[in-house]
Amino acid sequence: MEFSRRSRLRLEDEFNEDAALEGLICHNVALYLLPPMVDLAIEDFETLALERLKVLRILEQATAKNVKIGSDEGRESILNEMNHAELKAYARLCSGNRNTDLDMEARRRDYVSHFILRFAYCRSEELRRWFVTREMELFRLKFSGLSSQDVADFIEDFDMDYTPLTADERAEVKEGLYDSTGYQTVSQIDTMDFYKVPFTDVLDLVRGQRCYLKEGYAYVSAGDFVSVIGNKHQELLEEGLQAHLRLLPELENDERFASLLKGLHTSYTGKDYTIAKNGEVPIESLDQLSKKSFPLCMRMCHDTLRSTHHHRHGGRMQYGLFLKGIGVTLEDSLRFWREEFTRGTVALDKFEKDYAYNIRHNYGKEGSRVNYTPYSCMKIIMSSVGPTDTHGCPFKIWDPSVLQTKLGSYGLGAAHAEEIAGFVSKGHYQVACSKYFEVSHGLPLEEGINHPNQYFELSQIKMGARAAPAKPKPTPSRRPVNHNGTASQQDETMLDTQDTEALNEDDDDELWQLMENKESGAEPKPVKQQQNGHVPEKVELEGIKPLNGAVAAALHWEDDEDFDVSQMETE
Known part of the structure; x- marks a missing residue:
């Protein structure tokens, strides 16, 4: 199969960045045949990557729930979730083909972000497989929204x-x-x-x-018609990832990009729960809240603490930061942990000496004074859990029979417990958690669960204990990113960067090192202070280069000369 770009990509000898990108984004359904030649500030690089990652994760969860992406009902469900997540640019791209200013801005974000994620997902076979699967789902979703005329235009x-x-x-x-x-x-x-x-x-x-x-x-x-070109499109994606893999070492010479790209797949892309925004939660209510509003991972931590009066460091971090995020004050947190630990084998003076400091550290009152972020689902799922540890994701670490028994003891019927175990057996732990929420509350979820504090907040809203948050209003700090690194005036494609967490979820490295030294008896090692883990502002990224000489030459083809996409091999 051959595609040509004809006069759309015919440029003068003096390269024109705007014209090149405009020529590549002629349709809402893109084939990503050529890499864009653009300059991006590093914060825009990160923003675009996170935005697209949100979209791909929505598709992953929809597929895990057996949502038929090409059906009208499936499309409506996915587009509703995109709009709910403030991903209106991508929802627009999946709703037919138009040529308004909003569509052009959405296409720019779509095209550039695709090539950014290629660098993040080319490094292993598992990541490449995940990326290609998700991108093909997005491709089919876009195509399913096209009319007959849109297909003819394509x-x-x-x-x-x-x-x-x-x-x-x-x-x-x-x-x-x-x-x-x-x-x-x-x-x-x-x-x-x-x-x-x-x-x-x-x-x-x-x-x-x-x-x-x-x-x-x-x-x-x-x-x-999507089936006609679907296989070829998938081949192009796979070949493109291999080409990016060969370019990766050069890009990762810059430590900023190396850190950003390596942490992207496991990064959290939702609301920031570092500081509770809905008032205080008294520790006297935790027993009751744990039964209805805690996700299973935090209910496990709470029950373990109540029964054994102890947690190892991983459990204290996972549960302690969650409590901070839901609104437990520092004073109440110290009192809560002190009462529990001193009921066990820890003397009061030992608690004050060995544990109180770490709790204050979590709240940003000690050490480098970083206000630590509660753990996301992905961080919990990916954490290492030893046989004596009391943290982690129970959907991942519990034996299926133990899980079903525990769910039954929490009041779930056998059919629901079996359904949840079915998601777990396929590795869909967050989908299992979402189903657990729906069964526990008797209400459907409009969004997938990506964070324990999100689970708690949604539970409180469903139960009427909290009001649903108002949608954020556009502000200058939330302007969409244009392809040339400047801000666009199109409000509809805005991304709330204030509600996203930094890609590098290593804020707690200092505390981990302190505790590992304490538990092993080793002398503390100096720890490099961090400034909240964010990448430096306004660091310019050089233009994303073409994959090879043949691709670069393609930008100068004459009007009627075709190129065969199967020839896009790296030199």
């Missing part, structure tokens, strides 16, 4: 050698189209465009009996 924009059947050609195969397109009404079929392609290009449609076959050709509706 074919024209990428100069594909496909044309809709003429009236005479349709008449010859009309009965076959009716018989093979039973999921559509006759009136719908009569108004749809169909394309004649080799049947080997759409084997998935052949298997699903979603096309008419005649003499080695398949007759494919505009709605199913």
Whole structure:
């Protein structure tokens, strides 16, 4: 299959950055054939990466719940979640093809962010597989929102050698189209465009009996045209990741990018729960709250503390920061942990000497005075848990039989416990947690669970104990990023960077080192102070270079010269 960019990419000898990017984003459904030549400030690099990662995680959770991405119901569900997460630019791209200023801004964000994530996801086979799967889901979601005219525009924009059947050609195969397109009404079929392609290009449609076959050709509706190019698009993604892998060492010479890219997949992209914003929570209410509003990981921590009166360092960090995030004050936190530990084997003077300092440290009152962030789901899931540890994600670390027994003891029926265990068996721990929330509260969730403090906040809102937060109003600090590193005036594509956590979730390195030294009896080592883990402001990133010389040369092709995407090999 060949695509050409014709005059859209015909540039003068003096390179024009704006014209190059405009030529690449001619349609809301992008094929990412050529890398963009843009300059980005490093904070914009991070913002765009996090924004796209949010989208891909929404798709991952939807797929885990068996949501059919191409169906009207599935599309509506996913787009609602995108809008709820302030990802209106991507929701717009998945709602047909238009050429407004908002669409152009959304395309810029989409195109540049795709190539940023290639650098983050090219480093291992597992990451590449995850990225390609998610990007193909996004591709299908975008395509499912196209009208017949949008599909025709897509074919024209990428100069594909496909044309809709003429009236005479349709008449010859009309009965076959009716018989093979039973999921559509006759009136719908009569108004749809169909394309004649080799049947080997759409084997998935052949298997699903979603096309008419005649003499080695398949007759494919505009709605199913995504299958015609889907396989080739996937090949291009896989080849592009391999090419980026070869470029990665050069980019990672800069430690800022190395740290940012390595931590991206496990980074938290939601609301910042470092400081409680909904008042104080008295420790006297924790027993009651743990039964209804705590996620399973924190209920596990609470029950363990109440029964054993002790936690190892990992448990104290996981649970202590969660309590801080829901509104437990420093004074109450000290009292809570003091009462529990001194009921066990820890003497009062030992608690004050060995443990109180660390609690004050969590609240930013000791050491480097960093106000530590409560752990996200991903951080908890990825944490190492030893046999004597009391932290971690129970959906991941508990044996399935133990999990189902525990869920039953918490009042869940056998069918629901089995359903949750089914998600766990497939590695969908956050989906299992979301289902646990829905069953426990008897209410559906409009968003997936990504943070224990999010779980608590949503629970309190559902129970009427807290008011739902108002949607943030646009402010100058939340302007969307344009492709040239400047701010756009389009409010609809804004990303709330104030509600995102830094990519580097290593704020607690100092405290971990202190505790490891204390437990091992070693002398403390000096720890480099950090300034809240954020990358430096306004550090310019050099233009993202083309993948190879052949790709760079493609920017100077003449009007009617085609290029074969299969030739995009690295030199």
